[in-house]
Amino acid sequence: MEMKPWNLMFFVLVLFWGFRIEASFIPADNYLIACGSSRNVTFQGRTFVPDSGHSSLSLKSGNSFVVGSNSSVPSPIYQSARVFSGIASYEFDIKREGRHWIRLYFYPKSGQNLTSAPITVVTDDFVLLDNFTFENYNSSFLFKEYAINVTSDSLTLTFIPSNGSVSFVNGIEVVSIPDTVLPDQALGLNPSAPISGLSEFAMETVYRLNMGGPLVTAENDTLGRKWENDLKYLHVNSSALNVTVNPASIKYTVSVTPETAPNSVYATAEVMGDANVASMNFNVTWVFPVDPNFRYFVRAHFCDIVSQSLNTLVFNLYINDDLAVASLDLSTLTGDLNVPYYKDFISNSSVESDTLTVSIGPDSMADITNGTINGLEIMKLSNDAGSLDGLSSVKNLIPRSSSKKSKIGIIIGCVVGAVVAVALIGLCYCYMAARRSETTQQGHSWLPLPLYGNSLTMTKNSTISQRSGTASCISLASSNLGRFFSFQEILDATNKFDESLLLGVGGFGRVYKGTLEDGTKVAVKRGNPRSEQGIAEFRTEIEMLSKLRHRHLVSLIGHCDERSEMILVYEYMANGPLRSHLYGTDLPPLSWKQRLEICIGAARGLHYLHTGAAQSIIHRDVKTTNILLDENFVAKVADFGLSKTGPALDQTHVSTAVKGSFGYLDPEYFRRQQLTEKSDVYSFGVVLMEVLCTRPALNPVLPREQVNIAEWAMNWQKKGMLDQIMDSNLVGKVNPASLKKYGETAEKCLAEYGVDRPSMGDVLWNLEYALQLEETSSALMEPDDNSTNHIPAIQLTPMEPFNNSVSMIDGGNSGTDDDAEDAATSAVFSQIVNPRGR
Incomplete structure (x- = not known):
């Protein structure tokens, strides 16, 4: 059948468009250089061209010569080398600014023995290698991969011989990296806080692993990366089992693409070899020797290829002794099985040794005690000197005369750029x-x-x-x-x-x-x-x-x-978060009365959220860092970023994805994804135990039974021995009746099912009662009497906390009646908030 011209054109366009959709990333800059070679070299499925006569590359060296090898070499890229007897540089024209791979190949037996030749390589801003030699190196060749953020229209690689010797290089790659592959922010560990500005650092790939799978070579990676098997880094070989699925089953998303990692990485995984071990903390551990003088970018790749259904696999990830991710539920994050996900961190080496460890282990609250990981990347970050090897900076390694011209150009460029910017x-x-x-x-x-x-x-x-x-x-x-x-x-x-x-x-x-x-x-x-x-x-x-x-x-x-x-x-809350007054700082300890008043203040704020409007508001992230203290130690609830409007009058709950902070998370909400005001009550119960015991809600380094404060403290409360685990600063300074009422209140808050928990109004009443017991006992003449039955009648103010303090959200009245506050509480609650700026 004859095809009309316009039909043929349409068919070609469709084929072309389909090819463009499926095509992998095409780098704007793609320099593959065979140094010293006189002809093209095919290596890893790519063509490397000679370093002489390249239109977009200039070699600046008056003292260099070429050597070749007729003997067997590890790879074709090592057949020739360019040797420098003086400072030499390659200058690459850069079409697109941003992160670039810089890959260097060295083989000291190319034509002559260069084993003792010290190799120093720098870019315009960073030191990549500083006096490296093969003399004590346990391999016959060296491959180095770096990620450098190029912010100009050129990149210069300078090779610096030292001690009257020579320097050399066999191959060079300078290749653009997609903007989405390497981020500008990652989660710092110890302390846990986001770290921004990573584009200002150079990175060196130290380890890149395909967990549970075979070697992935550059030919099979969209960005020419190499992924090795993880077996030799496992602390205990029998602790992990391999899992493999068809790579075609991997479901990439907009945020995770084949550029992030190839599907052959996500299609294999290591899982826990034995989920029922005695120690639940560090079940499967990988150990990596590293240089302790640097920080490391760690990317963990995950893809749930293990589970048969959603929300059945929850586990913890540890880096060194830090809990990097608690209760990681992949299907909640991705919405499906076989969907890739990754998480980035910044960590130091282990304090005890020159190693970095990565571990997966089961979550104590999960139904299935298992863990999984598919891939791992560890990259060294440049130090304050801008170096990835030692403490010398670029300006210390390059003589001033050789960089004077470039400095003048930089100065002129900065002036011109400043004028244009203004x-x-x-x-x-x-x-x-x-x-x-x-x-x-x-x-x-x-x-x-x-x-x-x-x-x-x-x-x-x-x-x-x-x-x-x-x-x-x-x-x-x-x-x-x-x-x-x-x-x-x-x-x-x-x-x-x-x-x-x-x-x-x-x-x-x-x-x-x-x-x-x-x-x-x-x-x-x-x-x-x-x-x-x-x-x-x-x-x-x-x-x-x-x-x-x-x-x-x-x-x-x-x-x-x-x-x-x-x-x-x-x-401004002058005294900061409640947690900083409980542990982790050298601030003076709070008295029992102060703690009660702070808890009462936080409870008042939460009670207002739950009842002060036509439709309740659920905070969803109640914890000691979100309870702030002003200059008078008045407690105020903060951070409403996760808050959610509560159920309507004809509803019992709000169905929503699980969000919050692990350790404070309502287990019923976690299991059923049904949010109610009682979820805040559970979290507040954790806060009460944290205030009493002055320790984190989760501490994975403690023995298994003590990791979760809610479980641990509840066991002691049910024994009636809460005084055995409370803050040592409170021993002998707390009225037993007040402590008993406080413990009972916390116990009710931590009930497994929301229907068994009190409302925040009831919690508030009980805490005020505990405070009155404490204040009354201080005035009694019978300090040794621990029974509340012998305490004179305590006049409790009827609790109508919000009859006179409801916010008229739509009517323009947004205040509270401070005169209606319960007279039984301390004077600290009579402080009037400065209305400035409202």
């Missing part, structure tokens, strides 16, 4: 100002929330930008977002986001201490636009704070929405 900033500012004036009736684009308003719907109390003349992004009838801050005011308050003023880091971004012009101390939360999770939490926090006002909830003072920034300004 001009662009000015143009952008004028454009943004013009745009603001044109969009008076519209909200800003930084937070597309359903709370938008405009100047026609705003009352006289609404927030108006005095500088732009436009309505604030979120306009509410009661000026809930408070004062509008210009970005310059934020910069002045935080000293341009001075890192010395950093209070904390979360998924949303960073929190800084600030000082306003009038001397008011504030906390400034700056959203991170690159964090999708952070933006979602940021939106939720604004939605919640726009509805809430209570003495025991951290208050919002104002916001800034200039320059595409997402910034919220809160009242």
